[in-house]
Amino acid sequence: MYSLQFFLFYSIIKYTYRKVDTMRIRRQKFYDAFIETLKEYEKIVLIPHNEIDLDALASCVGLYIFLEHLNKEVYINIDETNVELGTKRAIQKLKSLNTNIDIKSLNNIEVDSNTLLILLDHHKKEMSQNPDIYKSSKNIIVIDHHIEGKDVINNCLIKYIDDKASSATEMVYDLLSNEDIDIPNYIATLMLAGLTLDTSNFTIRTTERTHEVAAKLTKQGAETKEVQYLLKEDLKQYIDMQKIIFNTEIINGIYAIAVGKKTEIYNKEQLAKIADSLLQFDNIEASFCIGKINTNIIGISARSLGDINVQKIMEKLSGGGHKTEAACQMYNTNLLDAKKELLKIINKNSKQ
Numbered sequence: 001m002y003s004l005q006f007f008l009f010y011s012i013i014k015y016t017y018r019k020v021d022t023m024r025i026r027r028q029k030f031y032d033a034f035i036e037t038l039k040e041y042e043k044i045v046l047i048p049h050n051e052i053d054l055d056a057l058a059s060c061v062g063l064y065i066f067l068e069h070l071n072k073e074v075y076i077n078i079d080e081t082n083v084e085l086g087t088k089r090a091i092q093k094l095k096s097l098n099t100n101i102d103i104k105s106l107n108n109i110e111v112d113s114n115t116l117l118i119l120l121d122h123h124k125k126e127m128s129q130n131p132d133i134y135k136s137s138k139n140i141i142v143i144d145h146h147i148e149g150k151d152v153i154n155n156c157l158i159k160y161i162d163d164k165a166s167s168a169t170e171m172v173y174d175l176l177s178n179e180d181i182d183i184p185n186y187i188a189t190l191m192l193a194g195l196t197l198d199t200s201n202f203t204i205r206t207t208e209r210t211h212e213v214a215a216k217l218t219k220q221g222a223e224t225k226e227v228q229y230l231l232k233e234d235l236k237q238y239i240d241m242q243k244i245i246f247n248t249e250i251i252n253g254i255y256a257i258a259v260g261k262k263t264e265i266y267n268k269e270q271l272a273k274i275a276d277s278l279l280q281f282d283n284i285e286a287s288f289c290i291g292k293i294n295t296n297i298i299g300i301s302a303r304s305l306g307d308i309n310v311q312k313i314m315e316k317l318s319g320g321g322h323k324t325e326a327a328c329q330m331y332n333t334n335l336l337d338a339k340k341e342l343l344k345i346i347n348k349n350s351k352q
């Protein structure tokens with residue numbers, strides 16, 4: 001009995017350490033490669049994704065501070081007409097504080113074959129704020145925390161995708177802490193907002209590391225009241241979301257399926273957000289949000305608390321992802337048929 005207990009204890013310790021170790025080694029490897037690559041470039045443009053959210057902005061701003069510390073010429077490429085509400089507030093504040101963060105639209109930055117481009121919080125060119133930028137330079141680094149998709153950029157200098165990280169901000173924070181760089185108060189606030197947004201208030205994708213980073217940002221002067229202000233939602237969008245949630249059906253007591261309106265086109269993030277929020281209700285183990293993402297494409301976003309493998313369910317619909325986060329796209333069908341297909345798979349799945 002004693003030796004069994006000892007064996008279990010030893011295995012757990014060994015496993016935990018191995019996990020921490022590989023993560024640490026991966027981070028260190030990226031750090032070394034990143035620093036080495038940076039030596040070859042003086043001018044760097046940071047590129048967030050389309051409809052910039054607070055994680056995309058905060059990771060860009062955090063990396064900006066890091067690169068400025070290394071005396072690089074840095075720009076953040078933002079088309080200010082195409083940003084989320086919280087991001088708009090943050091950019092206004094950054095400008096009023098005279099932080100010297102150089103936010104420029106694409107036609108105001110000279111990009112040539114010696115410019116380094118860094119994609120943050122996404123890994124597909126077509127999701128970038130200005131995909132035209134890739135015509136001028138092929139030197140690309142990707143830093144992202146999203147599950148790697150099929151059309152990821154292949155010929156880049158460094159591809160650092162860590163889907164265990166809560167946010168791109170958390171990944172960038174590692175760089176800053178490695179160099180012991182002081183983060184100005186408002187930027188710490190912005191970074192905490194990025195973490196809070198992507199973890200839906202530290203309820204999903206949150207690890208010990210996420211809490212650690214949040215604590216350190218608070219120590220650097222991040223203000224939770226300001227975070228709350230930045231995360232204030234647009235009431236109309238919220239009502240639209242509630243309307244879909246209102247249309248939720250519960251299957252077998254544990255699956256929640258919400259369906260969007262026939263007349264509305266949603267973006268994938270909206271579907272994901274709704275699936276995320278359905279998980280917070282009593283007894284729900286897995287959630288799905290079905291909606292049109294194009295005139296002839298239906299998207300399904302799936303989430304699970306962990307016991308139900310939504311990746312397997314989505315794979316049966318030619319999609320993919322992870323055990324707890326997955327998605328698929330269906331062509332030439334309608335919302336009703338898409339739901340029927342999904343129900344078939346769920347019913348089969350629960351009989352197994």
Ligand SMILES: [Mn+2]
Nearest residue numbers: 055121168198
């Ligand atoms: Mn993100």
